[in-house]
Amino acid sequence: MGPQGSGKGTAAQELSNILKIPTISTGDLFRTEAASGSELGNRLKSIIDSGSLVPDELTVGILKQRLLQDDCKNGYMLDGFPRTMEQARLLENISQIDKVLYLDVDFDTVIERIGGRRTCPKCGHIHNVKFAGDPNYCSVCGTKYVVRADDTEEAIRKRLDTFTQKTLPIVEHFRQKGLVLSVDASRTPEYTLKQILKGLGK
Numbered sequence: 001m002g003p004q005g006s007g008k009g010t011a012a013q014e015l016s017n018i019l020k021i022p023t024i025s026t027g028d029l030f031r032t033e034a035a036s037g038s039e040l041g042n043r044l045k046s047i048i049d050s051g052s053l054v055p056d057e058l059t060v061g062i063l064k065q066r067l068l069q070d071d072c073k074n075g076y077m078l079d080g081f082p083r084t085m086e087q088a089r090l091l092e093n094i095s096q097i098d099k100v101l102y103l104d105v106d107f108d109t110v111i112e113r114i115g116g117r118r119t120c121p122k123c124g125h126i127h128n129v130k131f132a133g134d135p136n137y138c139s140v141c142g143t144k145y146v147v148r149a150d151d152t153e154e155a156i157r158k159r160l161d162t163f164t165q166k167t168l169p170i171v172e173h174f175r176q177k178g179l180v181l182s183v184d185a186s187r188t189p190e191y192t193l194k195q196i197l198k199g200l201g202k
Ligand code: ADP
Pocket: 003, 004, 005, 026, 027, 028, 030, 047, 048, 049, 051, 052, 053, 054, 055, 056, 059, 079, 080, 081, 082, 083, 084, 087, 150, 159
């Protein structure tokens, strides 16, 4: 968990490789559906681009479907879920949560970062033009990066507001249960990953 631009997606990709468990990103699941052009996809696209949350029922339905797939048998990591108390309760009903990672960073830093964010439309790789590497083409598969349609200043501010109101209380809920590993996410992606691995005893 962590605010938009805290580096969740990047850390999750790396951790997936190291821990050998899949990362399930509800944002990615939604974007894939949106790109399919289905009726549901079109509905999702307008919600996402405006910076609002997708309704809980729809979100949980799509996530549950994904968790039934074979690769989730030995565990999984969630990126971008849960974001509301209702989602957290549902998750606690259907799975056992071992750890909650919290990527701690202030909002001024993330607003600046999101301005430089690029995503590969093919493989989902996330890059930031502020860090080293080719700013135009995906370092994993060579496809031209795109700027996400919901990375406008207005949509970002709205998402950060929602994060404060709806998601931060869940972090507190998990903290009281002793599940939270909080790391300083204000520096580089490498530094964030190093602290996570240390905190996990890896
Ligand atoms: P970010 O962390 O930058 O908001 P994501 O890819 O995680 O990016 O999410 C993009 C959008 O997908 C969100 O703004 C929201 O509309 C939708 N979304 C993702 N996860 C959830 C969720 N758990 N509940 C509701 N909506 C979600």
